[in-house]
């Protein structure tokens with residue numbers, strides 16, 4: 001079986017990539033499963049694209065193999081697209097999903113416009129080649145209270161368009177059918193097939 005490195009330390013992402021890649025018979029490995037000590041890549045970019053490329057290229061150069069990275073987050077219209085690229089550190093540098101979503105609920109408590117979307121940019125870095133970037137989205141709205149236990153991150157406060165439940169109340173399969181991550185991966189797959197990368 002082929003193995004693919006996902007340049008992420010987020011176990012929620014690793015789990016979803018594992019599920020999404022299973023049909024290709026590709027095994028996916030996150031950075032924390034590697035025996036090597038991999039440094040944190042500082043996300044200094046102003047866009048999801050810049051940060052995804054930074055993560056993929058840094059780890060690909062370090063390991064000298066092809067690497068896929070994911071930079072993702074939540075864009076809320078009433079908050080001028082915040083938390084955006086700061087999604088992981090919205091409530092502070094120490095990264096805490098619960099505190100982040102509580103901050104969103106608080107900021108949104110008096111907002112009528114609930115429109116929001118999840119964004120996922122995938123970067124494929126291959127040594128000696130130009131990095132490929134693909135952006136996926138999932139439209140929806142911000143709830144007034146969190147609900148559901150599945151998924152990770154902001155899933156309990158996000159209701160996908162056309163659903164009456166939160167993303168965290170969907171099964172892994174249901175989320176993978178509509179998620180921003182699946183959308184980006186579909187586009188990456190199309191690119192790879194038509195360019196035989």
Ligand SMILES: O=c1nc[nH]c2c1ncn2[C@H]1C[C@H](O)[C@@H](COP(=O)(O)OP(=O)(O)OP(=O)(O)O)O1
Pocket residue numbers: 007008009010013043070071072073074087088089100118151152153154155179181
């Ligand atoms: O499907 C999702 N469902 C809910 N929340 C999500 C999702 N996808 C991203 N998110 C949130 C989590 C985190 O607050 C931020 C990603 O930040 P982001 O820097 O890309 O990832 P991270 O720091 O957790 O791991 P890493 O950089 O090692 O890949 O957006």
Ligand SMILES: [Mg+2]
Pocket residue numbers: 043088
């Ligand atoms: Mg990060």
